[in-house]
Amino acid sequence: MPSHDNLLLEMKHITKRFPGVLALDKVKLELRYGEVHCLVGENGAGKSTLMKILAGAVPMDDGEIYIEGKKVEITSPFQAQQLGISMIYQEFNLIPYLSVAENIFLGREPKKGKTPFIDWKRMYKDAEDVLNLVGLKIDVRTPVVELSVAQQQMVEIAKALSIKAKIIVMDEPSATLTDHELKTLFDIIRTLRRQDLGIIYISHRLEELYEIGNRVTVMRDGQYIGTFEICDVTREDIIRMMVGRELTEEYPKVIFKRGPERLRVENLTRKGAFENISFSVHAGEIVGLTGLVGAGRTEVARAIFGADPLDKGKIYVDGSEVKIRSPQEAIYHGIGLLTEDRKNQGLVLSMTVRENTTLANLKRVTKWLFLNIPEEKRVSKKFVEELQIRTPSIEQIAQNLSGGNQQKVVLAKWLFTNSKILIFDEPTRGIDVGAKAEIFKLMNQLLERGVAILMISSELPEVLGMCDRILVMHEGRLAGELSREEATQEKIMQLATGYIKKNVA
Numbered sequence: 001m002p003s004h005d006n007l008l009l010e011m012k013h014i015t016k017r018f019p020g021v022l023a024l025d026k027v028k029l030e031l032r033y034g035e036v037h038c039l040v041g042e043n044g045a046g047k048s049t050l051m052k053i054l055a056g057a058v059p060m061d062d063g064e065i066y067i068e069g070k071k072v073e074i075t076s077p078f079q080a081q082q083l084g085i086s087m088i089y090q091e092f093n094l095i096p097y098l099s100v101a102e103n104i105f106l107g108r109e110p111k112k113g114k115t116p117f118i119d120w121k122r123m124y125k126d127a128e129d130v131l132n133l134v135g136l137k138i139d140v141r142t143p144v145v146e147l148s149v150a151q152q153q154m155v156e157i158a159k160a161l162s163i164k165a166k167i168i169v170m171d172e173p174s175a176t177l178t179d180h181e182l183k184t185l186f187d188i189i190r191t192l193r194r195q196d197l198g199i200i201y202i203s204h205r206l207e208e209l210y211e212i213g214n215r216v217t218v219m220r221d222g223q224y225i226g227t228f229e230i231c232d233v234t235r236e237d238i239i240r241m242m243v244g245r246e247l248t249e250e251y252p253k254v255i256f257k258r259g260p261e262r263l264r265v266e267n268l269t270r271k272g273a274f275e276n277i278s279f280s281v282h283a284g285e286i287v288g289l290t291g292l293v294g295a296g297r298t299e300v301a302r303a304i305f306g307a308d309p310l311d312k313g314k315i316y317v318d319g320s321e322v323k324i325r326s327p328q329e330a331i332y333h334g335i336g337l338l339t340e341d342r343k344n345q346g347l348v349l350s351m352t353v354r355e356n357t358t359l360a361n362l363k364r365v366t367k368w369l370f371l372n373i374p375e376e377k378r379v380s381k382k383f384v385e386e387l388q389i390r391t392p393s394i395e396q397i398a399q400n401l402s403g404g405n406q407q408k409v410v411l412a413k414w415l416f417t418n419s420k421i422l423i424f425d426e427p428t429r430g431i432d433v434g435a436k437a438e439i440f441k442l443m444n445q446l447l448e449r450g451v452a453i454l455m456i457s458s459e460l461p462e463v464l465g466m467c468d469r470i471l472v473m474h475e476g477r478l479a480g481e482l483s484r485e486e487a488t489q490e491k492i493m494q495l496a497t498g499y500i501k502k503n504v505a
């Protein structure tokens with residue numbers, strides 16, 4: 001048994017500089033045995049960088065790290081793993097075309113006796129056992145590419161558990177999970193808390209801190225602000241320390257006059273995904289589309305956007321029927337889709353912030369045949385300012401931005417199009433509370449201009465806070481519609497779990 005007089009982990013005056021950015025300025029972090037230590041801060045505050053240093057993925061410029069009282073040098077991910085550190089990255093690290101089992105045991109595959117041959121039977125069996133721990137019921141032979149984002153997240157967690165780590169870092173695990181999966185994750189975390197290990201938990205959903213956290217460390221702009229027992233600080237205290245000012249309104253909802261119908265869908269059906277989905281969205285309103293992960297929300301959005309074919313159903317834009325067979329045709333009809341999987345579909349990581357911003361509407365920054373670079377610069381500077389995108393300049397490549405700031409660039413890209421209908425799939429995932437409010441204000445500007453917004457979201461407070469009407473899906477069907485006035489968390493959950501049905505054919 002380790003001596004519990006020591007701290008499990010101590011990081012001291014950690015400093016890290018990137019070109020043009022002081023990402024960490026003498027930051028410290030302590031982790032006790034059996035503790036869930038939350039790490040919070042705005043997008044770009046330095047949370048992921050601090051954890052990447054611990055995981056050996058990024059070298060530090062200065063600082064010291066102690067594990068169980070002993071000073072350690074961490075120079076590679078392999079070494080970090082040997083020291084019992086396991087990190088679940090914000091950007092997933094799984095290899096898409098390998099199976100779930102192969103991903104879990106990558107580099108540690110069980111061998112047949114002393115031979116170099118992989119013992120597949122045992123690997124599949126062991127993989128099944130760890131998947132059981134996280135409550136994921138899928139065939140371990142499935143290639144990871146076929147899994148949903150939430151399922152991939154659970155595989156990452158299963159992998160960390162199988163390494164038998166002492167220090168587990170979770171970088172925004174909840175950003176991709178909905179209530180049911182989150183409950184499983186919290187159950188797992190509570191079980192782990194009883195053992196001789198520690199968990200560092202990064203999240204932008206502050207309510208979670210009170211559910212599972214013991215202490216919280218707040219960072220701002222690469223600086224250490226403080227560490228507190230969760231029970232000693234309120235949500236408002238934490239927000240104030242994170243953003244450095246009082247946040248006036250989290251959900252700045254403005255009710256606009258409902259304009260003409262922009263989008264109507266009738267009996268949309270895609271076999272195996274959703275059935276008979278009918279609804280409309282008018283100019284000036286935000287319609288929420290919610291439900292549990294796997295209910296078919298993203299699939300409906302993809303089909304309207306022409307990314308997946310429909311088996312049946314009609315789509316009307318501004319009252320006339322349209323045929324949408326590809327995203328190009330959807331964009332032509334004024335429909336934009338901000339996807340939940342920004343890494344694969346939203347951003348070109350090797351391009352700059354400036355280039356990404358105008359990508360979906362190059363016409364607006366092109367004069368004759370030439371790209372009007374000064375105009376492009378003006379536009380992207382405006383968005384960087386409005387959305388508070390933390391970047392040393394608009395010429396930074398998207399790859400180097402923090403996760404939340406990448407999301408803001410994707411958002412800027414769609415805000416810059418002439419879309420009349422915008423579909424946002426989990427638009428505020430991984431975005432800090434201050435920036436969320438800014439994004440909602442921009443949505444208000446769009447609504448005022450007559451845009452219609454369909455917002456897919458699993459975060460009920462934001463659905464309740466920002467939507468004019470709320471559609472709830474359950475197992476591929478619409479289970480009901482709620483008006484802003486009548487909607488509550490309980491009513492949404494009852495519909496989402498199939499407990500009741502309302503107002504639908």
Ligand SMILES: Nc1ncnc2c1ncn2[C@@H]1O[C@H](COP(=O)(O)OP(=O)(O)OP(=O)(O)O)[C@@H](O)[C@H]1O
Nearest residue numbers: 018023043044045046047048049400401402403404
């Ligand atoms: N490889 C890199 N090259 C240049 N700058 C980087 C690199 N990685 C991170 N940064 C910068 O360091 C700062 C801290 O980023 P980090 O990813 O640690 O933020 P974060 O707190 O995790 O934010 P988020 O909540 O958005 O995930 C940001 O300004 C980011 O742009």
Ligand SMILES: [Mg+2]
Nearest residue numbers: 048090402403
């Ligand atoms: Mg991060």
